Amino acid sequence: MSSSSMASGTSVSTAYQVHLPLCVLTNNNIADDVQVDVVLDEPTSNSDHNVWTVQVVDVHNNKNTRLWTSPSISSKVPPAVSAKFKKKKGILEVTYTVSHENEKNDDDDDDDDSAAAPTAGAEFELHAEDKNKNQTQIPENRANMDMPHALFRDAPYVRIESAPPPYGRHAVATQDVKVGTEVFSSLPYAAVISDKYADKLCHACFAPLGSTPRLCAGGCAFAAYCSTECAANDAADHKHECTLLAALKAANQAAGSRGLRLFARVLNKRAREPAEAFAAVAALDEGASGSGDEAERARFLGMAGAVNKLVPPASRMDDVAELARLIAKVHNNLHGVSNMRGEQVAHALYPSASFFNHSCWPSCVVGFSGRALRVHCIDPNGVAAGGILSIAYTEVYASEPVRAQNLLEKKGFRCACDRCKSPRDADVSLTAWATGAPVDERREARMREDARNALIHYQRAGGDVDALETCRARTASLLSRLEATFDLHHELCHECRFLLMDLCRDLGRHKDVVRLTRNLASDHDMHLPKYHPTCALTSYREAESCTSLGDKGGSLKAYEGCLSVLKVCYGVDHADVVEVQKRVVDCSE
Template identity: 25%
Template structure:
C-alpha cells in the first residue's frame, strides 16, 4: 500500500482510510488487483473473462461453453483460475449460478491456491457481513444463494468446512456468512466508459467510506482498480468514494444505501438536499408522466428493444416540451435513453441532438472533475466527429480531456483515445484550412 494513506477508525463510520500526506486532485492514490473477480453473466458473451476487454468475437471455452477469451494467450493465462470453475459450470449446465455465487466460488478457489504473501490493509476476516442488520426477507435470499454456492462447488470442494478450513478465515467458513460478505463488499467492475462488465473483491478498498460528494473516484483498467483524488486532500482527511450512482434524489440515495449497505448517509449533500428542487423542477403532472414511464422504458432497454424505446422516449419528450426543464431528473434519464437507443439504431443526427441536450445537466450534477461528465462529453464529441462537425468535436473533446486526464489519468486507454481524437480533428481542420488557400 502506498505510504500516502493509512487505516484509521472514522468517527461514526467504523474503519476508514485517510491521507498521511498532501494529495493533489488527479493524483493516483492507490491501484489494486482483485483477490477474485468474474465477468457478469449478462456480459459474458462480449467481454474477455481474463483481461475484461470488450470484443466482437471471442474464443469460447470448449468445455464449459461459458468462459470466453480474446485469444489463446488470454485463455492460457486464465486457466489456473478457471479450471476448477470450469468443472463446476459443466456439472451445473445449462443452469448458470448468479454473479455473487460465481464470485464467492472464485474467491474460495483463489484462497485454496498457493499465493504470495498479501500486504492488504484489510483482511477478508474483517469484512462485515451485516447479517444481524438484514431483514428476514433479505437473509432468506442470501440463504438461497448460500445453498446454490454449496451445490455449485460440491464436486470441487466436497465439504466447504473441511477443505476450506485452513484457507478461509474463521468468519468466512460458513457459506451464508461468505455470501453476505461478498455481496456487501464487492465492487462493480466497469469499462473505460463506466459501463458495468463484472464484479470483484478488493479487500483494502473496502475500507473506503461513502460520501454523496466524494473526494476520490474509482476507475478501472481491465480488472485493475485505480483510486484517484478529484479534490485536493490534506494530511488527516478521510478518503471517500460514492458507493452508488449519485444522480438521484436524496431520499432515493438514502434508501439504496440503507437497503444495500445498511447505513444512513449524513453527508453534507444529504443534509442540505439542495439539488432535489432542481431535479424535480417543472410542471407537476408532466413530471409524473415522465416518472411513471421510466420502468416500462427500462424494461425495453433490458430487452434491447431500441426501436420501441426510442419511439417512447421521443413521444414523451415532445409531450412535455418546455414545461419540464432539461435538468429535471426524469427528463434527463429519458433523454439519455433516447441517446442510447439512437446510437444503437445508427441514427447519428438524432443521437447528437439528444446528447447535446444532456450536457448542461451533467455539468450541473457532476461537478468537475467527474468521470461520468467526462465520458458523456466524449460520447457527444464522437458523434460530432462522425458527423464531421470538426470544430464542435474538437471543443467537446478538449472539455472531456480536461476532466479525464484527472479522473482516468494521462496513461489510461480512454485518455489516449481522446488525445488521438483531438489530433484527428486538428489535422482535418488544418487540411480544410489549407485547401481553401
C-alpha cells in the same frame, strides 16, 4: 485485560462508553466475555511516535471478535487502560491515558491509571440486534478488520484511521493530494467476466479476445483467453469454476452464470489459500442482511444452499449460515468493472476498496484499468493532508431520498455525508416541479414507474431495430411530459434524457444525440462533480455523433472536453485516455 505502564509527566485521559452487543452477555460477569487490549498499529522509525489503538474484544468461547476500536493514538509508549464493567444494559466504560512525555518512568504502576478522571467522552452504540442503530454511514464491523495497514502499505497517499460512527475506520490522505492524483490501486481478490462479454473479452485480463481466442480445454468450453499467458495465470482460479460450468452446460443452465462463477472462484480461493489471505474478505460488511433485514438474510440463505450443491466438494462450506453471510459480503461489496463507454464488462471483489468512505459528493472516483481498480482524486481543490478520501457507492445525480433508499437497500446503512446533512443549493431542482405545475405525488409516482419501464423495454430490445424505434418514440413522449411537469434538471428528466441519448445513438439518429448530449452537459454542470466519468461519457457520445455528421470542429471540441475529464478521473496512462488523445490529434489535422 492488558494494561501498560505510562510515561511520567503531563497526560490526558479519555473515557468511552461501549454498549456491548447482547449476544456477548452470555455470562453473569461481563468481564468473563470481553477483554480490553492495547495494540500497536504502526511501528515507526521515530522513537518518539507510534500509533496505538485501544480495542474491546469478545473472548467468549475463544471467538476473539473485535467489538470496538478507539481512534488512533499517537504516543511513544502504549496508553494505559482501565476498564469498568457495568452489568446494567451491557455497558463497558473504557478509560485510557496518554502521556505527552518522551521518557518512560518505570516506577509508574497500573494502580494510577484507574484514578485518572476522564476529560472527554463519547458513546458507541453496538447493539447487534437493533436494526436501526446499525445503519450508520459506514457499518461498524468494517472497523473490525485487522489488516488495513498491510493492504495499504504500498499506498503512499492513504492512511487508515479510526473514528466514532458514522466514520469507523476510513481512508484519509497522508499528505496534500492534488486533483488527478492516483491515490490507490488494487487487483481483485476474485473477478469474472460479465455474461454479455464472455465471448468478446479475455476472462483473465479483460482485453479483447482477438481473432484466435484460446478456449479452455478442461470441459467447460466457456472460458476464453487472449493468450496462453493469460490462460496459465487464470488456471488456478478457473479450476473449480470449470467443473461448475461443465455441470451447468450439461443441464442446459450455463446462461446467466456470472454470480455462480464468482462464488465458485471465491470459495475455491478460500479453500486453497492460507486463512490470512481470506481475512480481508471475511471482515467485509454484509449490508442489509447484516443489519437485521430478515428477508435479505433468508434470500442469502437460499442462495447458500444452492451454491453448496453446485460447487465441487473441496470448495463447499459445511456451515450454510456462514456461507450465506459470505455471499452477502461479496454481494454487498462487489464492483462492476466498467469502461469509459459505461459498459459493465466484468464484476470483481476488491476488499481494500471498503475502507474508502461513501460520500454523495465524493473527493475521489473509482476507475478500472484491465483488472486493476484505481482511485483518483477528482476534487478540483484537492484533498488536504488528513482529509477523508471518499468515493460514491450510489448514483450522484439523484435526490437525497433516492440516494438514501438506494444505500439502505443495497448497502444497509443510512448516509450521513455532508451533502445529505446540508444539501447543496442546486439540489432543489432535482425534485422541483415546473413553474405553475400543480404538485401531484401520485402523478410523480406514475412517471417514475414509466421511466423504470422505459429502461426495461430498452434492455429487452437488444439489437431489434423495430423494438428500439418503438422504445425511442415512447421515451421521447415521456421526456416531453416530464419536461412539462418538472424542473428541466429534475432527476427524472435527466434519467430519461440519458436513456433517449442511448436509443438515438443505437438507431443512428446523430442530430438527436448531439442535441441531447448538450442538454445533459447542462445537467452535469449543476449536479455532478466537474471531473465525474459520466461527464466524459456524454462528451464522448457527442464527439462520435459529430464525427458521423461530418462536424470536425464539433468532434474536436467534444473530444477535448472528454479528454480533460478522463485525464483526471482515469490517469494520463489509461488506455481510454490514450485512445481519446489520438482522436483529438486526428480531428486537429
